[in-house]
Amino acid sequence: MLxxxxxxxxxxxxxxxxxxxxxxxxxxxxxxxxxxxxxAVAAEVxxxxxxxxDVLVVRKVGAPFQEEFGVGAMAGDGVPVFDEATLRRLGxxxxxxxPVVERERTELRRREQxxxxxxxxxxxxxxxxxxxxxxxxxxxxxxAALRALxxxxxxxxxxxxxxxxxxxxxxxxxxxxxxxxxxxxxxxMAVGQWYEEFDQLTDEDVLEALRRRPA
Numbered sequence: 001m002l003x004x005x006x007x008x009x010x011x012x013x014x015x016x017x018x019x020x021x022x023x024x025x026x027x028x029x030x031x032x033x034x035x036x037x038x039x040a041v042a043a044e045v046x047x048x049x050x051x052x053x054d055v056l057v058v059r060k061v062g063a064p065f066q067e068e069f070g071v072g073a074m075a076g077d078g079v080p081v082f083d084e085a086t087l088r089r090l091g092x093x094x095x096x097x098x099p100v101v102e103r104e105r106t107e108l109r110r111r112e113q114x115x116x117x118x119x120x121x122x123x124x125x126x127x128x129x130x131x132x133x134x135x136x137x138x139x140x141x142x143x144a145a146l147r148a149l150x151x152x153x154x155x156x157x158x159x160x161x162x163x164x165x166x167x168x169x170x171x172x173x174x175x176x177x178x179x180x181x182x183x184x185x186x187x188x189m190a191v192g193q194w195y196e197e198f199d200q201l202t203d204e205d206v207l208e209a210l211r212r213r214p215a
Contacts, residue, residue: 001163001183005197006037006134009162009182010044016180017130017160018048025178026128026158032056033209034133034145035111036201041162042132043209049130053210054122056131056149057111058141059104061097063090071097073141074104076121078148083140115206124149128156135191136161136181139168146175163194 003009020026029051033042039055046053061072061080071092072082080101082094112121131145142159149157157177164172164181165188172179183194192198 001185001194003162003195005195006040007044009134009195010041010132011048012182013041013132013160013162013180014045014048016182017045020158020178020180021049026130026156028126028155029128029130030054030122030124031130031132032122032145032149034058034131034141035115035206036203037135037198038133038161039206039209040201041134043212045130045132045160047212051130052122054119055112055115055206055210056145057108057115058145059108060141061100061104063092064096064100067100070138070140073144074101074108075141075145075148076108078144078151081140081144081147111203114203115210124152124154126153126155128158129154130158130160131176133159133161135194136164136168136172137188137191138165139171142168142172143175146172150175163188163191 029049031042031046031051031053033039035055058075060070063069063071071086072080074080159172159176160180163183166184169179169181169184
């Protein structure tokens with residue numbers, strides 16, 4: 001299965017989620033996209049479900065010596081979620097990561113302020129919250145997102161993505177009430193390999209998707 005782009009993937013994912021809604025599994029849904037790429041997918045889902053759309057900003061926490069090497073992630077007001085096995089292997093403690101966490105928290109707040117334009121974060125208590133990304137690899141960012149939301153007492157927590165690694169999907173099934181994934185290829189290497197077009201999105205792309213959100 002190869003998706004043309006994020007919008008087409010979002011429409012395909014939305015069709016599956018509409019079926020779950022019609023089965024009664026998604027009452028009173030709120031759709032939250034993970035910026036940046038997940039918001040383009042989430043916009044199609046929100047439109048199909050006639051549900052409100054918002055963002056849940058997640059930031060990766062990288063190793064001090066190599067920022068692209070993720071050792072954890074954080075979302076919203078949640079505490080950072082670290083990969084403890086990776087920290088042990090690298091000989092790192094949480095104190096070693098404090099400067100990285102502070103920097104990423106600052107960027108997280110900047111993006112929240114930019115994307116929401118003064119709006120409060122949506123109330124999730126008692127609602128069905130559908131967290132959408134453009135793909136799921138290791139699951140580190142999704143896990144941080146789900147744990148941050150779980151602390152706010154949603155009625156039901158659903159993670160949805162067009163393509164997932166089998167390992168990542170299996171891990172997230174212990175964090176979400178339901179994982180909806182259209183494709184779990186055994187030969188998964190990276191999310192982008194399952195898209196014909198997988199351009200890096202900008203903040204303006206996210207804002208445009210949010211401007212088109214259902215009322």
